[in-house]
Amino acid sequence: MDLESILDELYGLRPQDFTAARNARAAEARRAGDPRLAERIKALRRPTVSAWAGNLLVRRDPERVRPLLALGEGLRSAHRGLNGEQLRELSRQQHLLVSALAREARDLAAAEGQQVGESALREIEGTLHAVLADPAAAEEWAAGHLDRPLTPPVGFTAAVADPGVVANRAPAPRPGGRPQAEGPERAAEPLGRERRAERDEARRAEQEQARRKAREQAASAEEEARDREAEHARAAAESERADAQADEAAERVDVLTEELKEARSNLRAAEKEARRARDRARAADVAASSARHRARQASQNVGRPTSDRE
Structure with a gap:
């Protein structure tokens, strides 16, 4: 018995079957003389529905993991290189692939008799976005042992959600700077200084407007990401509290079940x-009745003459 094989077994079970199986494996480890392994098993947390569905996707369809990991590397590379055009294309692929994989995870869970609600579906999508953003998260997900959904980095999500922000990060022209030198043919054209100044001013105004729009888009995306992060944190906290209560209730059921077994044994x-x-009372009663009968006979015999007794 080793922890890795136990992890594979337990996190492949439906959430409602997890606690009883975990406790049974911990008891087996303790009986086998390995209390340290028993404690590590006992410390394992029951997976949420979304985490279990994500694990199920990795286990049932590992070939679908590879395109997601490759896409994640491409997104991170484009993000580091500030390649807006590449980010736009990869972002389109991202939304298509994440949506498809989340739906597939939901269908796999339904086939196992476990329904996945909208909140859990969003958590699955969040896990997949985290896999795209972070190689460590991708490795953790690929192991198939998640007990909680993963959360993508806020900055990465905002940039990928609106790749136009990255595309508009070109440095602003230096205020009061001279226009870029033009070729000989263009320099020879009869463009007056006033027209050039007007054109430069219009270009600067257009660039400033583009930068302002980019800043507004970035701020809006960041605010939305923070709101979603807060919503996710609240949902995760509620889910964790519910799981803790469920674990406590399941453990209480186990204790009560053992107590009931013991009580039934004691009753039997x-x-x-x-x-x-x-039986002893009946036997004693029969013996007492027989003794009383013999006593009465003996008493009667005592009062009779000897000749009568003969």
């Missing part, structure tokens, strides 16, 4: 002892 023993006591 008491009933058996009661039957024996009744």
Whole structure:
């Protein structure tokens, strides 16, 4: 018995089957003389529905993991290189692939008899976005042992959600700077200084407007990401509290089940002892009745003459 094989077994079970199986494996490890392994098993947390569905996707369709990991590397590379055009294309692929995989995870869970609600579906999508953003998260997900959904980095999500922000990060022209030198043919054209100044001013105004729009888009995306992060944190906290209560209830059920077994065993023993006591009482009653009968006969014989007794 080793922890890795136990992890594979337990996190492949439906959430409602997890606690009983975990406790059974911990008890087996303790009986086998490995208390440290027993404690590590006992510390394992029951997976949320979304985490379990994500694990199920990795286990049932590992070939679908590879395109997601490759897409994640491409997105991170484009993000580091501030390649807006590449980010736009990869972002389109991202939304298509994440949506498809989340739906597939939901269908796999339904086939196992576990329904996945909208909140859990969003958590699955969040896990997949985290896999795209972070190689460590991708490795953790690929192991198939998640007990909670993963959360993508806020900055990465905002940039990928609106790749136009990255595309508009070109440095602003230096205020008061001279226009870029033009070729000989263009320089020779009869463009007056006033027209050039107007054109430069219009270009600067257009660039400033583009930068302002980019800043507004970035701020809006960041605010939306923070709101979603807060919503996710609240949902995760509620889910964790519910899971803790469920684990506590399941453990209480296990304790009560053992107590009920012991009580039934004690009841059977008491009933058996009661039957024996009744049998002994009946035997004692028969013996007492027989003794009383013999005593009466003896008493009668004492009062008779000897000749009568003969």
